Structures are given as C-alpha cells and as structure tokens.
Amino acid sequence: MDVLRVDDQLTQDERLVRDTVRAFRNEAVDPYIAEWFESGNLPVRELARAMGGLGLFGMHLQGYGCAGSGAVAYGIACRELEAADSGLRSFVSVQGSLAMAAIHKYGSEEQKQRWLPGMAAGELIGCFGLTEPDHGSDPGSMRTRARRDGSDWILNGAKMWITNGSVADVAVVWARTEEGVNGFLVPAGTPGFTTSDIKRKLSLRASVTSELAFADVRLPADALLPDAKGLKAPLGCLSEARFGIVFGAVGAGRACYEAAVDYAKSREQFGRPIAGFQLTQEKLAWMEVALGQAGLTALHIGRLKDAGKVTSQQVSFGKLANVRAALDVARQARTILGANGVTLEYPVLRHANNLESVLTYEGTQEIHTLVLGEAITGISAYRG
Template sequence: MTDLARDYLDLDSLFSAEELGLRNRVREFVQARIKPNIARWYEAAHFPREIAKEMGALGLLGMHLTGYGCAGRSAVEYGLASMELEAGDSGMRTFVSVQGSLAMTAIHRFGSEEQRQRWLPGMAAGDLIGCFGLTEPTAGSDPAAMRSTAVRDGDGWVLNGAKRWIGLATIADVAVIWAKTDEGVRGFLVPTGTEGFTATPIEPKLGMRASIQCDIDLTDVRLAAEAVLPGAVGLRAPFTCLNEARYGIMWGAMGAARDAYEAALAYALERHQFGAPIGAFQLIQQKLVDMVLEIQKGTLVALRTGRLKDSGALRHEQLSFGKLNNVREAIEICRSARTIFGGNGITLDYSPLRHACNLESVRTYEGTDEMHTLIMGRAITGVAAFSPGTAG
C-alpha cells in the first residue's frame, strides 16, 4: 500500500508527535486484541467484559477527563483513539463512549465529590462499568417527553419508568438515570443491584452485535438522598454528555470507513479477474478514489472540530456537522467497499459489511440524521423546525 493510499493529503503532519504516539498505541492494541477476535465476537453477539480492564490500563476510559485516575488527554487525542477503536469495531468504540463520554462525564461534571471518589477511579480502571439511561421506548429524539419519574419519599427518592437502547446495562455496576421530578429533569446514580432495577438485553440485532444494548425497567426503585447528581437540573446536563459522545462518533465513523477502504484496496490488488487484478479496472478505481476523498475530508472535519474543542471555542451546533456528515459518508464508503468483494463481501471474513451494519446504529444514536439536520438548519436560519408549526 503506497503512502498516498494510506494518507493522501499527509494529514499525519497535522498532528503532534504525542498525538501520533497515542494513536499508534491504540492502533497496536486494536490490531493485536480486537481484529483477530471481532468476527467471532460479532457472530456470537458477545461483548468481552475482560477488555474493559485492558482499555482502562491503556488510559482510554474517561480519557478526556482529569483526576480520579483519568488520563486527562486532549479532545484530539480522544478523537484519534475513537478512530482507531472503531476501525476495530463500532461496539468497541461505543463501550468507551458509554463509559467515558456518557456515564463518567455525568458523574465528573455534575456529581458531588463523594460520588466522584466512589465511582470514577474504578470506572477509569475498567473495574466498574457504568451506563446512561436517557432514551425511553416512547422518547428517543424528544427526551423532554420522557415518562420516567422520581418522587421524593422522606429524605430519599422513588424512581419508576422504563429506558430503552441503554448500552452496557446488563453488565453495569451503576446506571445514570434521568427522570422527571418536581424540580425538572434530574440525574440519579442507581447501583444496578438495587431492588426494582431490571436490565434485559435487546436481541436479536442485525448490527452492533459485539456490543450490549438493553431495556431497563424501574419499578419502585428506592434511593437515598445522596443518589441525585447535585449539579444536574434540566436537560442541559444530559445533553452535555451527549455532545461528548457525538464528538467521539465523528472520529470513530472515519475509523470504520478507513478500515473498510483499506480492506477493499488490499482485496482489489490481490483478486484477479479477466487476467488482471480488479484494482486495474476503471470502475473499481473510481470507487476507491471516492472513498479516499470522503475519508480525508471527514478526518479534516473531525480534526478541525477537535482543535475548536481543545481551544474552548466549539459550539454545540458544530458537533452536528461532524456527526451528520461523517456517519452518513462512512456508511456509503462501507457499502461501496463491500461491493468490491463481490459475494465474498457478505461474509465475516471481511470487515466492510460488518462496519456498515454497525454504522446504521451509529447513524441513529446520539441524534438521528433528521435531528442533526434540524439543529444545523436552526443555526443557519435562526428558525427552529423541530415540531410541526415551529418553522413559521
């Protein structure tokens, strides 16, 4: 594979030696630990729980947070790690996202010092697992319509409701649950062994098979007063966590796309038909060129967003640009890459279709295409169009 095939615009020159060093360490981990096993894990719908501690040892869990055993890495470094993890599989990057960008960020940003000390060091090490319960069966894109409630009972709280599509819930030690109260939406830390908390895996799935997504049922879950996140009042708090996850997604999607492209390129050079490698044919080269164009552009979008984030200048509307564009383009790249393999492309011997199936889920979570389109539309026009009649 030529240098131009790997990095056409020499984007590596835009990163520091420290950033590239971290990227390469994560790439080596993915190459050694994930890629040799992912087809088997995916087919068996298995998430390897033991990999959490391995990722913790690499400093990947809550890596953008500081203190409490967290690595305190930059946004760009977190993005590069996300890219490499998703080159292995979306489920691996999703684990890091749910653990770090959602559950750990909620505790780090909105929790008490006691809550941080209790949970974050173990979560950073991978000894403890967290999940993030916002989405509900009837409230996905519209979390303000959630039906889960938390009612004061003496000095404590009683939670009732249901959550859906909650990553890691069946293996989690603590759940960050968002519920309506008389004070507005509040966040609660619910140890998953609490009576009335039930998590059930959502099965079968056509994508994200090496990951865990669950239904959660909350039936008269009794919590002490100190279970509430003191700094979280209203939907701004969970949206802050979602924005952290959206940021990682824009990098991760390009990792999946890059892996699909590299697999397709290697196959095109080794597969012979009509007396020549299929990579010598014009239509195959057009597909490969289109992939390179979008991967390089998408990586530039992610990098620009990361630099803005590290400088403190990033606006939340700008996250929608990267999430919408990069996931949408990554799906098309993976689908196109699959066609280069012909019939062989539908097997788990090759990664593109697995990536494409995973990315259909990534396209939906942390904001659908439609929601990010409307977020961008509001930013461009100044007019909200999130519900009928609001566009004027």
C-alpha cells in the same frame, strides 16, 4: 493510503495515542471481533480492564485516575477503536463520555470519589439511561419519574437501547421530578432495578444493549447528581459522546476502504487485478476523497474543542457528515468485494451494519440535519 496525510498534523503525543490504541486493537481485538459479532457476545470485563490499563476510559477528563488528555487525542483513540468495531468505540464512549462525564461534571465530590477511579481503571462499568421505549429523539417527553419520599427518592419507569446496561455497576438515569429533569446514580442490584438484554440484533452485535426497568426503586438522597439541572445536563453529555463518533466513523470507513484496496489489488478478473479497471479506481478515488474530508472535519472540530471554542452545532455537523461518509464508503467497498463482501471474512458489511446504528444513535441523521437547519436559518423546525 492517506493521500492528504492528515495524521501529519498530529502532535507527538497524539501519534503515541494512535499507535498505542492501534497496537492494542491489532493484538486483543482484531483477531476475535468477527467471532464476537457473530456470536453476539463481548468479553466486557476482560476488555474493560485492558482498556482501563491504557487509560482509555474518561481519558479527556481531569483527575480521579483519568488521563486528562486533549480532545484530539481522545478522538484519535475513538478512531482507532472504531476501526475494529463500532461496538468497541461505543463501549468506551458510553463509559467515558456519558456515564463518567456526567458524574465528573454534575456529581458531588463523594460521588466522584466513589465511582470515577474504579471506572477509569475499568474495574467498574457505567451506563447512561436517557432514551426510553417511546421517546428517543424527544427526551423532553420522558415518562420515567422520581418523586420524593421523605429524604429518599422513588424511581419508576424504563429506559431502552442502553449500551452496557446489563453489565454496568452503576446506571446514570435521567428522570422527571417536580423540579424538572434530574440525574440519579442507581447501583446494580438496587431492589426494583432490573435489566434485560436486547437480542436478535443485526447491528452492533459486539456490544451489550439493554432495557432498564425501575419499579418503585428507592434511592437515598445522595443518589441525586446535585449539579444536573434540567434537560441541558444530559444533552451536554450527549454532545461529548457525539464528538467521539465524529472521529470514530472515520476509523470504520477507513477499515472498509483498506479492505477494498487490498482486495482489488489481489482479485483478478479478465486476466488482471480489478484494481486496474477504471470503474474500480473511480470508486476508490471517491472513497479516498470522502475519508480525507471526514478526517479533516474531525481534526478541525477536535482542535476547536481543545481551544474551548467548539459548539454543539459544529459537533452535529461532524456527526452528520462523517457517519454518512463512512456509510457510503462501506457500501462502495462492499461492491468491490462482491459476494465476499457479505461474509465475516472481511470487515466491510459488519462495519456497514454497525454504521446503520451509528447513523441513528446519539441523535438521528434527521435531528442533526435540523440542528444545522436552525443554525442556518434561526428557525427551529422540530420544537413547538
């Protein structure tokens, strides 16, 4: 149902990634994802080992057991994972593009050797603590602080809405110090470091979301990420994660679209399939157009990234455009399915609920709009 045949532009290796991840998803995720979503549980360790075996964690990073794949190949993997559920792509994104990328880019050689091979294999899980209960879009106002005590650091504060938080073996935590914003590696079980899961979610239910709390957590000097200087460090990691969403949103939208097409062909009203009615075909046509445009946007940004030419503004463009397109597709698909569209027998409303969170995290729709506004006008509308 890809009229533009966007995937014809993929290389042989990129198609292999697509087919491998799709086969894994079809066998190990799709039959169970509705149950995981309904129960609010995800078999994290089992999935981590399986996805680590496929080389999906930090697959765009070099060395330390990482696959060293290109940006488009990583994006295609995200697309296929999110076609199953946004929670699955979020798991891989937080592990690889946030936690592992931070250690890979800003960590010491000892830190890289200690954590990255196990994380790449799925034997160790990481999380990324930046967002706080009172500071989401404005991380520069964070209240989490670390102060020196001899050669050690004492960490106090809290982080909120942290994917993988309670199951992580290590948390990459950003805190304000006398030198500015710095990153710290906080292993699970460190005295004073506690987590609590956020319950009663109506979105991203097949994902572990937690609050992290730090009460006089004593960390050794080598817990500091030595090359992470200032707020640009975590924001650079966020750009990596947003890139995965540019592709992932296409997968979520595609799953909704395919469900709507299949349903419209089989559902009969007034003596014929509803796919034969003009209004239904109009909906499907606009869904096809939206996904075709989103797929081309993702591929173009991916090629720019592979060429070392991508900008954060371009990633914001893709995140803003593609998530909104996928959400529009999900909502239209739900109308085609009628009452059946609100059940877990079909993936549509599950994806729509998830996409409401994707619209907000890794930069809200409003923030990405203002990023583009600044790129267009040269005037910042959200900075003092």
